Amino acid sequence: xTAIVAGAADRRRRPSRTSIAIRSTSTAAPQPLQxxxxxxxxPVGDDPLRDAIALVRARGDxxxxxxxxxxxxxxxxxxxxxxxxxxxxxxGDREPQLARTLEASERARFGPLAxxxxxxxxxxxxxxxxxxxxxxxx
Amino acid sequence: xxPALVREALHRTIVGQREVVEALVLALVADGxxxxxxxxxxxxxxACRALAAAVGGAFKRVQFxxxxxxxxxxxxxxxxxxxGEFVTVQGPIFANVVLADEINRAPAKVQxxxxxxxxxxxxxxxxxxxxxxxxxxxxATMNPFDADGTYAxxxxxxxxxxxxxxxxYPTREEExxxxxxxxxxxxxxxxxxxxxxxxxxxxxxxxxxxxxxRIRDYAVDLVRATRGAPYLASGASPRAALALAxxxxxxxxxxxxxxxxxxxxxxxxxxxxxxxxxxxxxLALEGGDGEAVLTKLVASVPAP
Numbered sequence: 487x488t489a490i491v492a493g494a495a496d497r498r499r500r501p502s503r504t505s506i507a508i509r510s511t512s513t514a515a516p517q518p519l520q521x522x523x524x525x526x527x528x529p530v531g532d533d534p535l536r537d538a539i540a541l542v543r544a545r546g547d548x549x550x551x552x553x554x555x556x557x558x559x560x561x562x563x564x565x566x567x568x569x570x571x572x573x574x575x576x577x578g579d580r581e582p583q584l585a586r587t588l589e590a591s592e593r594a595r596f597g598p599l600a601x602x603x604x605x606x607x608x609x610x611x612x613x614x615x616x617x618x619x620x621x622x623x624x
Numbered sequence: 625x626x627p628a629l630v631r632e633a634l635h636r637t638i639v640g641q642r643e644v645v646e647a648l649v650l651a652l653v654a655d656g657x658x659x660x661x662x663x664x665x666x667x668x669x670x671a672c673r674a675l676a677a678a679v680g681g682a683f684k685r686v687q688f689x690x691x692x693x694x695x696x697x698x699x700x701x702x703x704x705x706x707x708g709e710f711v712t713v714q715g716p717i718f719a720n721v722v723l724a725d726e727i728n729r730a731p732a733k734v735q736x737x738x739x740x741x742x743x744x745x746x747x748x749x750x751x752x753x754x755x756x757x758x759x760x761x762x763x764a765t766m767n768p769f770d771a772d773g774t775y776a777x778x779x780x781x782x783x784x785x786x787x788x789x790x791x792x793y794p795t796r797e798e799e800x801x802x803x804x805x806x807x808x809x810x811x812x813x814x815x816x817x818x819x820x821x822x823x824x825x826x827x828x829x830x831x832x833x834x835x836x837x838r839i840r841d842y843a844v845d846l847v848r849a850t851r852g853a854p855y856l857a858s859g860a861s862p863r864a865a866l867a868l869a870x871x872x873x874x875x876x877x878x879x880x881x882x883x884x885x886x887x888x889x890x891x892x893x894x895x896x897x898x899x900x901x902x903x904x905x906x907l908a909l910e911g912g913d914g915e916a917v918l919t920k921l922v923a924s925v926p927a928p
Contacts, residue, residue, distance in 0.1 A: 548838075552928075567926025571887040597883045598834040 535561070539613060546606065551595040558588050583619050587612045625818040627653050627826050627878050630678045633814035637674045638667050639805065640798035647789045647895060648675045648763070654874035655827045656786025656867070657742050657762040659727075659899060664767060666791045670811055672723045672763045677813035679823050681720030682757065688730035690773065694737035701750040712749050717741050720757050720820065724764040728774040738762065739781045759823045779858070779902065786867050787892070788899035790915075826877065833873035834883040838928035843868035843889050846925050850897060855907045855917045860900035867896045886927035893922045 538554040556566055561584055562573040570592050577585050590612045594605040627649050634645045644660065648671060651658045660668045669685070676683035686697060699715035716722060717738065724738055741747050742762050746755045764785070766777075782788070794802060805811075844865050851859030872888035879888075894915070903914050 569887045569890060569927045570885060571890075592885055593883070596834075596836045596839060596885055601882065 535613075535617075539610075542606070542610075548595065551591070551606075555588075555591050555595060558584070558591055562588065583612070583616045587616045625822040626880070627818075628880070629817050630675070631878070633678045633817040634671065634674050636814055637811055638671050639801045640794045641667055641671065641791065643895075644668070644671050644789055644791055647787050648672070649878060650871055650874045650892070651761060651763075651786055652679070652759065652823060653826050653830045653877055654786060654870045655759060655761075656870065657764070657784065659782070659785040659788045660763060660765045660791050661768045661788065662765070662791025663769065663793065666793060668765045668791055669723060669725065672721060674811075674813050675761075675763075676719075676721035677815045678817040679720070679759075680816055680819055681759065681823075682718075683721045683723070684716035684719035685723040685725060686716050687725045688727050688734065690729060690731060692730045692734045694734055697734060697737055698741065698747045699749045710750065712752060712754075714749070714754065715747075717747060718754065718756060720759055720761070722760075722762045724762055726767065726774075727764040728766050728777055731775050732778075735775065735777060735781060738764075739784050742784050757820075759820065759827065779900070782899045783861055783863050785899060786871065787895040789895055790898075830874045830877040833876045833881070835869055835873055836883070836928075839872065839884050839886055839889060840869060842886055842925070842928050843872065846889065846893055846897070846922060849921055849925050850901050853917075853921050855903055855912060855914075856921075857902040857904035860897050864896055864900045868892060871896065890922060890927060894918050897922075 534557045535554075538550070538557040541550040542554050544550070559565070559568050559573055562568075562576050562581075564573055564576060570588055573588050574585055587609070590605065590609040594602055594609045597605050630652070631645055631649045634648065635642075638645055644667070647658055652675065660671075662668060672685075673683055686692075695715065697715050697717050699713050699718070701710045701712050703709075704711045727735060727738070737747075741756065745758075745760055746753055748754075793799075846868065847860045847862070847865040849859075850856055850864075853859065868889050871892040872884040875888040875892060876882070876884040898914070898918055901918070903917065906912075907914060907917065
C-alpha cells in the first residue's frame with residue numbers, strides 16, 4: 487500500500503501526458519464499494535483502501551473521492567451518511583493520523599475547485615504517512 | 625479582525641450559553657435575525673447588548689407590549705412649531721442591533737411592522753423611505769412558558785428569523801460564576817473588538833465560501849424531509865434551505881475555512897428548522913418532545 491501511494495505521488499509529479507495515459511487505462515478497474523474495516527496487511531486485491539486510492543489516482547473525480555471517503559470513514563468505524571464530526575468524535579484521541587487524513591479528504595472533496603489539486607496531493611501524502619504507520623505497526 | 629474574536633469577547637461577558645453566543649455571531653456573519661426563546665434572566669438581553677458593543681454598533685431595545693404602535697418602532701413625523709414644518713423622527717428600528725424583547729406581547733400590526741422592516745431593511749415614514757444602517761440584525765426574545773396575553777407569531781413571520789435558539793438555564797457551576805461575576809457589579813461589555821466595516825467584510829467574504837453541490841443537496845434534502853414527516857403537520861419552506869446554505873457558509877467562515885462541510889449544515893439544522901415546522905396534535909396527545917422529533921429527523925437524512 488505504501489508503494490502504491492508513493493507511486494501516486496510520483497505520477498502526479500510527472501508531465502501531464504503521462505498522467506492522462508494512466509487515467510485512461512486505470513478507469514476500467516474500479517472496485518465495488520466495501521464498507522468494512524480493513525488493515526494495510528490485507529491481501530492484495532482485497533484492500534478497499536488500496537482500491538480507493540487507485541481510483542482517486544486514476545480518475546480523481548468527485549465519485550472516486552467519495553469512494554475513498556467511505557473507506558476512510560469505515561476505518562473510523564462509521565458507515566455512509568456520517569460526517570467528519572462524527573468520525574472525529576468516534577476516534578477521540580485514537581489514530582490521529584487517520585483523523586488528519588479524514589480532514590484532508592474532506593478538503594479534497596468539498597474544497598473550492600481551484601484548491602482541490604493541492605488538497606488531493608496533500609491527501610495522498612497523508613495517506614502515505616497513514617499507510618506507512620500501519621505497515622510499521624504490523 | 626475575525627468574527628471568532630467577537631465570539632471570544634462575548635464569552636468573556638456571558639457565562640456559558642455557548643449555543644446562544646455561537647448563534648448570535650453566526651447570524652451577524654450571515655446577515656440574519658435571531659429569535660431567542662427562554663425564561664427571563666438567562667442572559668438573552670445581555671448577550672444582545674454585548675454583541676452590539678463588541679462590533680461598535682448602535683443598540684436599541686424595544687419592550688413589546690399590547691399597547692405598542694407601529695410608529696413606536698418605525699418612527700413618525702412630528703410638527704416642529706419653531707420651523708413650521710414636519711420633521712421625521714426615526715424609531716428604534718434604525719440601529720445596528722435591535723432587541724425586540726417579548727416580541728409576542730405586541731399585536732399583529734406591530735409585529736408586522738417589525739418583520740416587514742426585517743425583510744426589507746428599510747422603512748417608510750410619511751413620504752420618505754429610509755434604509756436601515758448596516759449591519760442590521762433583529763434579535764427577538766420570547767418566553768415560551770408564559771402565553772397569557774400574548775399574540776402568537778404566524779408561521780410566515782417566524783420564517784423571517786434565520787435562527788431560533790432555545791436558551792436554557794445555566795448549569796450549577798455556571799450559575800455560581802454568574803453570582804460571583806455579576807453579584808457586586810454590572811456586567812462589563814467588551815467594546816471595539818471589531819468595527820462595522822469589519823462586519824460588512826465578514827458578510828461579503830462568508831458569501832464567497834464554497835458550497836459544494838452535494839452539500840447544497842443535503843440542505844435541500846433536510847428541508848424536504850420535514851414535509852410529510854411523522855408528527856409534523858407542516859414542513860419547512862424553501863427559505864429554510866436558503867438559511868441552511870447561508871449559515872453553513874457562515875459557520876465555515878467562522879471556523880476559518882474556505883468551504884462548507886456537511887457538519888456545518890447539520891450543526892445549524894435544528895435552529896433553522898424548529899420555528900419553521902408545525903407539530904401535529906398527535907405529538908401533544910402522546911406527550912412527545914418536538915426537539916426529539918427534529919433531532920431524529922435530522923439524523924435520518926444521510927450526510928454526503
